[in-house]
Amino acid sequence: MYNRDSSSRASTQLDQVLFSPSPSSLDSNGSTCGIEELPPRLSPAPASITESPRKAKGTFLEACGSQEARQRVTPARTNVDSMVWLNKLRYFRRSGVQHLFFHGTASDKETPQRKPKLIPSSKMSMVRTTMEENFLEGTLHFLSDFISRQHCPPKEIISHLIRQILLNSDQEEILQNTYTLLMKIQMLHPANTATVGWDWTLLKYTMENQEKLPGRLLFLQYVVQTLEDDFQQNLRLHLLQKSITKKVLSCDTCFSNVKEVVEWLVAVVTGTRFFQLQERTQETTCLSAGTERSLSAAQPASTDQAELAPPTFFAQKAMLLLQRMLSFAVEVDRSPNCSSCKIADVIFPFILNIPVRSQREALLNTMESNLLRCKLLEMIFQHSCDVPTNLPLSLSKILYFLGHSSVLLQYQDGVATWQKWDELLQYLSLLLLSYQNVISEHLRSSLSERMDLIIQKAKPKLQDDDDISQLDIHLKIKDFLGRMEQVLEQPFPVQIKEKVCMLKKLLLVVTAT
Structure with missing residues (x-):
């Protein structure tokens, strides 16, 4: 399906540049500089994590600073030609993973790693005990301590973190700690089609549930991150047909899923169904104090006015994530031209019936x-x-x-x-x-x-x-x-x-x- 010989040079440069950003190419926020018009990162750092008042000792940030996480830093690259080539390489405009941890760490090639093993059963028994007792802080604490580059959790544990904690808790600290732990696992052991802890049925249920789900946005961010990492890895290996994206967002094999993403996107843009104004309480928890004041000052005075207002911060984040999913759907099959035609045919009737100009502009301007x-x-x-x-x-x-x-x-x-x-x-x-x-x-x-x-x-x-x-x-x-x-x-x-x-x-x- 792919001509490996003709693109070997591309693979080499991708390995050296695209997937191993040097410290000199990262700004203070950890984003990649020098690439024009890159979209904002998908996974902003959650609010600071405080020490649990219960049995859990230490914090997740301390766990992330453990010996396994502190890898030697890649020296600054001096190959100007590689960077010039990278700036021209716009076949898929994204710098790669956007994780909370390990920016600038050594690549797998520079730091050889053995195949990770499952966390030992003796330690997992401690985790399962906290799960049986519904001691969430203990579960998160033990997993954060036990997970390393050498040891990964079983798939069912990742699924438990998602289904039973991230999507089933209303405590902000628990939600943020769970999301941080999932991102740590994703960074150390990126999900693939065999290990991914979510499926389309769960995503659809979460997105279309009319109830208030405090962890909905964090879950959507995590889903898109797993798609992002797996897509980039399989693109690097010329194996997109084996990616999670191909399995769930292919216009050739599962176009019904793509249609559902379009419906969710339109619902977010127009402020209907599951992303209504009632979720503003959750929005403000993601904002800094200054941004929160700006948002509250810009909010309309009445519900009628609010229905005509541009999307709020919460909806804007969801909109960017869903647009990213559509960009995957365009690119994952062999003909982006055909895929884009199919998706445009689905969006067209919706956009003709979006009544507010600011909402139409939001849909078009955020399209990746x-x-x-x-x-x-x-x-x-x-x-x-x-x-x-x-x-x-x-x-x-x-x-x-x-x-x-x-x-x-x-x-x-x-x-x-x-x-x-x-x-x-x-x-x-x-x-x-x-x-x-x-x-x-x-x-x-x-x-x-x-x-x-x-x-x-x-x-x-x-x-x-x-x-x-x-x-x-x-x-x-x-x-x-x-x-x-x-x-x-x-x-x-x-x-x-x-x-x-x-x-x-x-x-x-x-x-x-």
Whole structure:
């Protein structure tokens, strides 16, 4: 399925650079610098963990600082060519794992590790005793002490941590400690299809449960982290067909799961069902004092106003995680182009019925896959054209949309006409930028083919319809302004002028390169 010989160079550089960030490439927060437009990390450090008042001794942070966790630090890399190559390598825009522990530690190649064994039965009997007595602090304490690079817990223990503690407790300290322990296990012993402690049935139940589940967001973060780590590892080995993502998010084999992710995403964006305002109590526990004050000041005064407000902090985190899952679904199969078309077909009816502009923008702006965003925006503009066109997506088609699209969403009552055109222009610029990323980064090709194209420094594959002149741009902009004069009263609103000017500049820049 994959050509190992043609991409051996890619594998070597991936091993050296992508999966072993050096201390010099990490900022004070542990994130990777120098890579443009990377999404925010998936696993922010939970609130500080205090010492348990019961039998548990020490803290998880102390456990994480144990001898097994303190590996020698990788020396700073001096291979400038590798870093330049990495910056160009945008076949899947993510720096790798985003864990709480061990940033900058030595890689497995530099520190040979024996295959981990299960925690000895004598120690596990102590853990199971605390589980039988429902002594949660003791269970977490013993597991944190017993887990190391050499010893991993059985799969059923991970499942117990998730099902019986993370999703079944309402104590904030217990939730944070459980999440921290799960992330420690994930860092030391990344889950694969045989060891993963959750399944799609559990995820669906958690996401669609109407009851208030305090651990819902932490569980979703953990799920996406396991997908992230396993995806990156199998991408490195050219074995994506054996990944957890292939098992649960493939558009070829389990598209019903992908449809459910879309439904959850729309529910988060619109504030319906399981992510309602009642969960603000949990939101504030994840915020610093300053951010919490800012959020409370920005919250609307009434429920009616809140329903029209942009997504809150809690919903924004969930939105980013679900968007990441959709980006996996686009990339895990052999044809990202086909997968993005399938997913866009599912999202399209939903976005036409999202009543608030800020919510539509949240859905589109947080979309990680430029290819998926292109497909979705193309469908929206095609839907709004007075005379639809059969042109493939190209610069010519974007100019065609400028001349033939009407306001996108006719049902918006009470919205000024100029605001509808303002939204149209904003989405047209977003379509242009997304399309340029699709072309320049070879996003229509599979990940394995994309690596080869980048290594070969292949030029973007342009179409005949991408050949537009600056005269074409000036004429189309002039025609659009003339049409606006017939629709809007003079003078034009400042927002319309700014967006027309921005679109014109973007088009001119594209044709000049």
